[in-house]
């Protein structure tokens with residue numbers, strides 16, 4: 598799909614067909630379609646524009662002169678502040694109907710789309726000749742003018758084609774938006790996952806410490822209770838025995854039982870935590886709902 602801005606025309610078949618083919622390839626690859634900003638220029642129009650700004654040097658009559666041009670063997674002076682124009686030429690590329698100035702992004706060598714067009718251009722008989730004179734937007738066919746025919750213009754674009762063009766634009770925007778959302782969602786997911794894992798780890802560290810403390814406290818209480826109970830029972834059944842001696846003996850016996858039972862409170866807490874941790878990771882590693 599080739600677009601034209603108002604007033605732009607391409608009557609030469611080679612430049613037009615090359616740009617149509619290029620645009621189709623670019624659009625299929627996800628780049629924007631090509632817009633013709635300025636195509637053919639008529640020689641008579643070039644002459645009219647030139648003579649509106651330049652007069653023969655002998656006819657300046659004291660007016661301010663901005664610059665000079667040679668045209669058909671005679672020197673002209675610009676007396677208009679409206680800017681410089683090239684001297685008319687029947688062989689100038691736009692007059693010869695072999696050139697087109699393109700709109701964004703094919704008017705900027707720093708865009709990916711422009712670089713891609715540079716890559717596919719040789720195979721289509723296109724050449725970015727503007728690189729030789731600082732015009733990123735100026736492209737030419739290398740195959741001559743071809744047929745001169747009605748050509749493509751804004752005016753010859755049917756309403757249906759206009760509508761299809763608008764729909765294409767909307768679809769391009771939609772696709773670009775979708776892609777941006779997908780990238781952002783993935784990035785957000787990665788950030789959230791890292792945050793959750795980090796939080797879960799911190800939470801588990803806290804929980805493990807708490808579990809270990811709690812178990813230790815419970816254990817201490819139980820041991821104290823056991824020692825007290827056994828000491829009291831011995832005092833009751835053997836009134837003559839020193840309670841301090843009985844308590845020392847009971848505490849020593851309980852410590853022996855602990856060593857034999859190998860009570861490792863921290864190891865128990867770690868195992869509980871590791872299992873919870875693994876379950877959390879498995880949940881987080883499941884694909885995000887889209």
Ligand SMILES: [Zn+2]
Nearest residue numbers: 696697698735
């Ligand atoms: Zn040009």
